[in-house]
Amino acid sequence: MLRNVLLACLALVIAVGGGTLSAWYAVNRFDGFGALTVGQWTGHPEAGTPLSDPYAKARAAREGAFPLGSAEGLAFYAYSDEQGRALDRRCSYTIKGNSPNSRFWTLYAADRSLIPLTPGMNRLPALHSRQIFRQGDGQFVVLVSPKAQPGNWLATAGAGRMVLVLTLYDTPVGSNSGLVDMTFPAIMRTGCDG
Incomplete structure (x- = not known):
């Protein structure tokens, strides 16, 4: 009798614990179905549409996110550099390359909850495509660092992990049929203060 009660309790603990952990993982860590990954950048073209998966x-409901519609634009997130190391606010990075086809784009750093970092006074919290300096071949170089940098500087502050958010507005990338240039800028770590 006692054995049956213990087995029932064990099954209940496994069911409730496993269900809770799987729900937490699905909402917090799972990228979802239909994720579009190019290099270090991951976007969700179906987010904000009726085709979006339940996860x-x-x-989006848990984070209070309001994703752009498929005709408006698409946000891409980078959680690691090209070597697979998690992005850290105390480190410096170089983002180099071209952005995919879009009418306008923005780039900012956020914490893991996707809340934009506030780098402090006299520092720009975000960059956009119409304010950056480009090289002769059209590529750009953005320096992400807590310390002031020459040129295109995206300031960060604090300690801990961060996410780079590249939002493309009026872009055909989400409905890619193979005819759209899918090159994204590379993210390289150049130094670290921690």
Whole structure:
């Protein structure tokens, strides 16, 4: 009798614990179905549409996110550099390359909850495509660092992990049929103060 009660309790603990952990993982860590990954950048073209999967809907509801519609634009997130190391606010990075086809884009750093970092006074919290300096071949170089940098500088502050958010507005990338240039800038770590 006692053995049956213990087995029932064990099954209940496994069911409740496993269900809770799987729900937490699905809402917090799972990228969802239909993720579009190019290099270090990951976007969700179906977010904000009726085709969005239930996990993406739950994550958006939990975070209070309001994703752009498919005709408006698409946000891409980078959590690591080209070597697979998590992005750290105390480190410096070089983002180099071209952005995919879009009418306008923005780039900013955020914490892991996707809340934009506030780098402090006299520092720009974000960059956009119409304010950056470009090289002769059209490529750009953005320096992400807590310390002042020459040229295109995206300031960060604090300690801990961060996410780079590249939002493309009026872009055909989400409905890519193979005819759209899918090159994204590379993210390289250049130094670290921690």
